[in-house]
Structure formats: C-alpha cells, structure tokens
Amino acid sequence: MTLRFSEICIDARDPEALGAWWSRVLDWPHHTDADGDVVLTPPPGAGPIWLFLAVPEDKSVKNRLHLDFTPEDQDAEVERLLELGARHVDIGQGEQSWVVLADPEGNEFCILAAE
Template sequence: MTLEWEQVIVDAADPAALSRWWAEALGWTVVDGAPGEYEIRPAPDRLPGLLFLAVPDRKVVKNRLHLDFRPDDQEAEVARLLALGARHADVGQGEQSWVTLADPEGNEFCVLAARRS
C-alpha cells in the first residue's frame, strides 16, 4: 500500500483570512477558495497543502499537532512572522532553542534554530 500526504486540515473561525495569512507567511499560493474551505500549497501542483475549514467553535487548548519550521535566520524569521500578526505562545516549553509562536487564530507553531552544517 502506498500513501501520499495530501494536506493538513486546520479548523478556523475565518478560513479565508487564516489561509491568506499562512500563504503569506510561507510564500505559498491559494489553490482552492470554496466557501468555508481554502487550500494553500507551495505551488498549485505541489503537495502537501494546508486546508482551512470553517468551524463554529474557538480554539481553547494547546494544539495536539503543530508545525515546525527551520529558517536560515531564526531571529529574522521570527521578527517577520510577528510583523505579519503572529504572537509569542507559551505552551509550557520553557527555555528552548526554538521559538513558539501562534498564528492569528491561536494555532501554535515553532520556528527552529538554523541547522548547523
């Protein structure tokens, strides 16, 4: 059996706005914008994507799944994401080499330190 990773589903109060935020944060493109459902991908023909679905309930606890990103320059990338509307998040991680942020709807993600060569 072969599986292909198609997408990660993200519940959202405003899937259009959140998908646009993530598209800008990642440099991806919106490939599907049906009412209540927006998908972004690295390019229209590249997987996996992020699919944002409208849900009526708000996020209230730490995500059980989150994304990690490894930039070339952690400090610059954190500053860029904060300028886009991310905010620092405390999920009990303590002092670490990564920075935990949350998107505009509170979904946590981590910006890792640059990979050492």
C-alpha cells in the same frame, strides 16, 4: 496498500483570513475551492496542500499537533512573523533553542534554530 500524505486540514473560525495569513507567511498561492475551503498550494517538493476548513468554535486548548519550521535566520524570521500578526506563546517549553509562536487564531507552531 500505499498512502500518500496529500493534505493537512486546519480548522478555522475565518478560513479566508487565516488562509491568507499563512499564504503570506509561506509565500504560497491560495484560492477558495468549490466547497468554500481555502487551499494553499506548496511548490513542488515542499509538502502537502494546506486546507483551511470553517468551524463554528474558537480554538480552546493547546494543539495536539503542531508545525515546525527551520529558517535561515531564526531571529529575522521570528521578527517577520510577529510583524505579520503572530504572537509569542508559552506552552511550558521553558528556555529552548526554538521559539513557539501562534497564528492569528491561536494555533501554535515553532521556529527552530537555523541550521
């Protein structure tokens, strides 16, 4: 049996707004599918489709799974994301080489040090 990682599903109170935000962050196109879910389509080789699904509740605890991104310039990317509406969050990480941010609905993600 062979598995292929095809989608990552992200619960959202407002999938349209959150999907559009991540579309700007990643510069990936997005659309709403027939089920009303917001779909971000990565360029070839950039990973799975992101699917934003409507849920009635707000996020209430730290993510059990989060995304890490490696930029060319960490400081510039963190600044760009903050300007787009991300915010710094403290999940107990202490002083590290990565920066923990949250999207507008509070989902944590990390911006790693540039390679």
